[in-house]
Amino acid sequence: MVRRRRVGIAISGGGSNMAALVAAARAADYPAEVALVVSNRPDAGGLAKAAAAGVPTAVVDHKAFGDRQAFEIALHAEMVRHDVELVCLAGFMRLLTPWFIESWMDRMINIHPSLLPAFPGLHTHARALAEGVKLAGCTVHFVRHAMDTGPVVGQAAVPVLSADTPETLAARVLAAEHRLYPRCLALVASGRAAVVREGGTERVAIAAEPPPPEAFVWPSRD
Template structure:
């Protein structure tokens, strides 16, 4: 097996997707290791969970910096010190500058709670219900300077039920996020996919499915 890529997870809170990535990376054949968890909030609950799992943690408190650039340059130093190869955003509640994103071009993933390009931005579940869509879900994509517009690595879908509220829909989508993010990271870390323009090629022929459509039950 070739060298496992070193992954840092960036969080701002409890990090439920972080938990899923850590668990998946425990498999001996997983092509990446979770080497670091970083939060912009020192009090983030996910830091304690990651530390308990034996993973290095760091807090880069955005509030002590004069601006985004100063914060991101400190963050970049931490990532370089830990020899990080890939970044996974998991509830990281900071807008990143084009400079920082450029340092991690095609090496930074995010998970969004909607089937992009639909419902970019916030309040995705409320908007999906208001629009009356029948299929909703989540997307793992590479991060680009434009919000939620990066090349799509993988998507998972759920049926929208007549009885759904934003909370019940969010809960089912979150279940799929926890399955999808590790699969997408495996695809990227193993080199199974490539980016051409705004398309990710190779995911459809990968061993694990890029699209999950569970029954409504």
Template sequence: MTRLRTAILISGRGSNMDALIAAARDPSFPADIALVLSNRPDAPGLAKAKAAGVATAAVDHKIYAGREEFERSLQIVLETYRINFICLAGFMRMFTPWFVGQWRGRMLNVHPALLPAYRGLDTHERALADGAKIHGATVHFVMPEMDEGPIVAQAAVPVLDDDTPETLAARVLAQEHVIYPMALQLVASGAVRVEGKRVLGAPAPDDASLIVPDATLARRRIS
């Protein structure tokens, strides 16, 4: 089996990075985490990735005059490591259409809300302010527009009466750690396909909180 050479892009501690690296330790997992790349040379996640035996690199966005100049340097690093797929995991930079075009259909992001609701920042605060009863997380393909793109997987969590943004964020993050490796597995294995704005695959799972093609099979393979 040829495993998909995947880079994880981070800006901070890399919580979802940890989950992806852990899943990819299984030789049967269809993606190999070949690089962790950050726009911040001091990102704590770089040290964690190095300790896990994953190659690391940093391209400091602050030294570039514009976004595309920065992205072209990113592209050179990705090509040097022969990367053919990207997972964004807390990467706090918006990409230009040029970069997204280089990776169209080959780049995933995880967002702490049930898209298309609550695009952008402060999702947990906004959900609580709106009185939402259900919140969650989404893994989607990346498009030039913020938090757009065909949805691969979602997980829902209830909003409790005594929730704060911090407690709600913690439960959502736990679900991100479940659905992100699952989504990468489904995409890397070719189990799903994109038609227009939809990601199509096997029938929905029995677990209604995990909205993902063939999630039961994916969970069994990861565990």
């Protein structure tokens, strides 16, 4: 029987990537189950989508807290309360402090709409068109202290067309995101994708098969 890791998904908006993860997790052999969808915005459209899919939801409104760490302590507590083992950031528009990142080290992944390390940050599609690149895409990576960095779990590329606008390119990349994120979550949750540290660098090694349960040591959580 597949060991299903409990996943908490953090969102700030419509939650289309969240919905793709929830849909993938309906499969009986998928190695993760969505235990919680949490948003820092009470009006996030993804909350209604998650609730309609039968997924527990919560709001931790960042505006209700005096500083970022107080907000993150509450966010962390919500994850722990739902026995979350792995965090997925899916359009979560808050920069996280080192405290939160360290608390979920090697247990938190993010999806970004570019082929990192190209175009970190915002306005990725407009920047890609301005640079004249011929391939765009998306990246799933483990979260580290610097924004949009961390060992890469997987990437998907899409062609940049001569008639593209930021909007048309964004739509094509988003469709790739919806395919890539569930595949990468499955790799991490099953133990096939693991962070390897060598000589001060980090990379993700992907095994052909999941490790046996007795050999799968999940990273500790503070």
